[in-house]
Amino acid sequence: MGQVAIGTVQHVEQAVNAAHQAFLSWRKSALEERLDVLSRIAKLLEDESQSLAETLSRENGVLLSTSLGEMNMAIHAVHATIKNAESFFNPKQAEDETSWVSVEKRPIGVIAGIVPWNAPMVLTIQKNRTGNRNRQHTRHEAFAECSDGRKYNYEKKSQPCSLPASSMLFTETGTSALP
Amino acid sequence: MKDAAESLKGVHFELGGNDPAIVLDDADLDNIIPKIMVSAFRRSGQVCFATKRIYIPEKMYDSFYTKMCDLVDQYKIGHGLDPSATFAPLNNKVQYDFVKALVERIKQSSAKIVELGEKLEPDNWDNGYYLHPAIVRDVEPSQEIVTCEQFGPIMPLISYRSEEEVIRWANMTEYGLGSSVWTADFERGLKIAREIEAGMTFINGSGQSHLGYEQMPFGGVKQSGIGRENSELGLHEFIEYHAINYHKTS
Numbered sequence: 001m002g003q004v005a006i007g008t009v010q011h012v013e014q015a016v017n018a019a020h021q022a023f024l025s026w027r028k029s030a031l032e033e034r035l036d037v038l039s040r041i042a043k044l045l046e047d048e049s050q051s052l053a054e055t056l057s058r059e060n061g062v063l064l065s066t067s068l069g070e071m072n073m074a075i076h077a078v079h080a081t082i083k084n085a086e087s088f089f090n091p092k093q094a095e096d097e098t099s100w101v102s103v104e105k106r107p108i109g110v111i112a113g114i115v116p117w118n119a120p121m122v123l124t125i126q127k128n129r130t131g132n133r134n135r136q137h138t139r140h141e142a143f144a145e146c147s148d149g150r151k152y153n154y155e156k157k158s159q160p161c162s163l164p165a166s167s168m169l170f171t172e173t174g175t176s177a178l179p
Numbered sequence: 180m181k182d183a184a185e186s187l188k189g190v191h192f193e194l195g196g197n198d199p200a201i202v203l204d205d206a207d208l209d210n211i212i213p214k215i216m217v218s219a220f221r222r223s224g225q226v227c228f229a230t231k232r233i234y235i236p237e238k239m240y241d242s243f244y245t246k247m248c249d250l251v252d253q254y255k256i257g258h259g260l261d262p263s264a265t266f267a268p269l270n271n272k273v274q275y276d277f278v279k280a281l282v283e284r285i286k287q288s289s290a291k292i293v294e295l296g297e298k299l300e301p302d303n304w305d306n307g308y309y310l311h312p313a314i315v316r317d318v319e320p321s322q323e324i325v326t327c328e329q330f331g332p333i334m335p336l337i338s339y340r341s342e343e344e345v346i347r348w349a350n351m352t353e354y355g356l357g358s359s360v361w362t363a364d365f366e367r368g369l370k371i372a373r374e375i376e377a378g379m380t381f382i383n384g385s386g387q388s389h390l391g392y393e394q395m396p397f398g399g400v401k402q403s404g405i406g407r408e409n410s411e412l413g414l415h416e417f418i419e420y421h422a423i424n425y426h427k428t429s
Contacts, residue, residue: 057259057260057267058259058260060222060270061258061268061269061307062223062267063265063267064260064262066221066222066259076389083393087411088411088414097427098426099424099425100424100425100427101422101423103420103422104420104421104423105418105419106418106419107417107418108189108419116227117270118222118225118226118227119222119226126397126409126413
């Protein structure tokens, strides 16, 4: 059906370091620049929707119509982010005769996300778009299947977001129905 | 979470659910059953906020069961890329084995389980993690199939007698992700919705509408998680605030 490389702790460290390097310049980029990147992501997802949906169905076993629906949701998530970015982006400010206050938003930096096996595309995008929209943070995503397979066991047992990279491992992605 | 504590890292969890669908006695069954089925059987039930148990008023129970069985039996079970398939297999062996064992335990209980749907390729049945969609009736409110997260296509139908009873049962779970209420009366549905311990409640629909997908914070309470995805609230999970205060000279 396909082959997936199994990553090591070192691979994760490298990925996190690369993400952090990218973050240093990304955090200084203008909103317009970020929205442009988001628009390009949306376009790429649209262009590749059919083939990505087929891959999702091969990996997950789900109906192609379900995978196409998942692609549409992912694209919609990116567009919704573009639409609402500016209002979120602006700092909240107040002023009186003696002072001025600005409450600004800063990204928290590289984030580790562990995405369940059932809907990897839309769940990844829902997190990634956040990173892009929050001006500065980049996100590193791991596609992993739990050692024991079950979703909630997996999530309870697995490492949460924002952990040191060394505690995460890539494993094989899900396998399901055979053709 | 323990690992994150040492360096004060924030965590965000979107975990499992055991979402109840509460059917009220004014609901139009022919209208709502196909919609509930979308939520119950999409991805063969492998969705965190899939409907995982259905509560039906006692007087409508048999009618609901018969109508739902008729519709579920129309599923054509086959490969995900087969255009004639309307129902696909489970994702992986561990999940498949878990759900199969759950079915066996239901068969040992006093509940009645019916396995439905048509095999598109009977000869190829063992060449994938295929399971029949199944409906479980005459189930106890505290039985495993009701209280666990099955994450598979096995749907328990529970009969209830009063709103007070169904709200109590709906909340009698360690989970609190999604939930749904089905009714012809929005005000009544809203009142029930507000009594449910959950991060999200859908009235007369399976999952978010287009607007809901943009506006609703996605996530749950109790053991279903910490924090939210989606909407503006979801973005707050990934930022810190930096407040700047300028003192004007006078």
